[in-house]
Amino acid sequence: MTELRNDTGTHLDASGFATLLVEEREDRLAVRLHRPEVRNAIDQAMVDELHVVCAHLERTPKILLLSGTPGDPEAGTKAVFASGADIAQLRERRRDDALAGINSGIFDRIAKLPMPVIAALDGFTLGGGAELAYAADFRIGTPALRMGNPETSLGIMAAAGATWRLKELVGEPAAKQILLTGKVLTGEDCLRIGLVTELVEPGTLMDAAHALADTIAAQDxxxxxxxxxxxxxxxxxxxxxxxxxxxxxxxxxxxxxxxxxxxxxxxx
Structure with missing residues (x-):
């Protein structure tokens, strides 16, 4: 991993980031995945930048809000959280890359952050994108949310937390249906099995995420x-x-x- 150093004391300097958009407040850090040209596929650069975010939040504990690219009805573009790992990079990875746990390492680090993590989910949230969402403490979705793990259709498995986090979140039968059949859940499906805590309209998704952050921030x-x-x-x-x-x-x-x-x- 290429080490990035963009932390200046209590403020994260994200000016050098290429895959994340960051907004920092006194009590929270809002991070938007930003590779819209490839539906926010998680590549090595994004992993590296997420490690920088984690290092900052480990030193300066704040609530983390994770979101993707919002849809634009006027432009005709659909929202997407993350469509998965970057397949072009994934295609070239071999056994040693898998053993390095590139994505599982960063998702585990996010899950272990000192303060709660909120994932605001709209559109495709698949593969590694779903596993990133599973690592959050709270998930808020929209009716347009499409979440699942289609890894077995690509000849691999969901190896960045889904095989155990998903079972803890929704129980064994639902987890097996997602992991072994490649079933993609709708927003309503996710709400029904408890994978998200609420569904809101896309235009109010970030408001709902910040409202939850406000409630947490009001606690000690x-x-x-x-x-x-x-x-x-x-x-x-x-x-x-x-x-x-x-x-x-x-x-x-x-x-x-x-x-x-x-x-x-x-x-x-």
Whole structure:
């Protein structure tokens, strides 16, 4: 991987990015996949830039919003989140490339970010694009969403998280139907099986994603970070990890301030 260094303290300098559009606020980072000429196919350059984003968010924890290219009715173009890995690059990769876990590595890093990740999904969200969406904590879709893993039709498997994340998200029967038959789900299908939490119209997709980010941002950031970390801890770590984490939070100033504010409001 070519190392990119576009981080300037608390602000991510994305001016050198070629595949991502970035908007940064005090409490969130909105990242739009931007290779519309190839339906946002995930190539090595995009992977490298996503690693830079992750490095920044690991140092400066913020909510991450992931989205794709919106549709343009006037131009007649359809929305797309990501149509999958770049097939031209994928065709040339061999065993050692697969063993390097190029996409699984970045998706796992995104899943483990300190603050929640929200994926705003419209249009094609296939293959590696679907696996990127599975790595998010929240998924919001539109009726035009088309999500699935057609890898077996190309002679490979979904190896960047789908074989285990999808089962955790929707259960074994639905996961097998997606992975072993190449079934592409509609937005309504995704909502029915719980793969997305809500469906909104394309024009309000980013508003819905930011509204969810607003709700998260209104919570205590440390409590959110620790809750996410504890949630993803292995079963055998519970309940000890819950008790230790709560002990840490009980000493935070935010706990005293927020509880006192609650009591003050109750008196009114």
């Amino acid at each position: 950031p440390l409590a959110v970070r620790i809750s996410k970390a504890v949630f993803h801890a292995p079963r055998e770590a519970h309940p000890v990890i819950d008790t230790l984490a709560q002990g840490m939070l009980f000493e935070s100033q935010a706990k005293f301030d927020r509880m006192q504010a609650f009591l003050d409001r109750k008196k009114k």
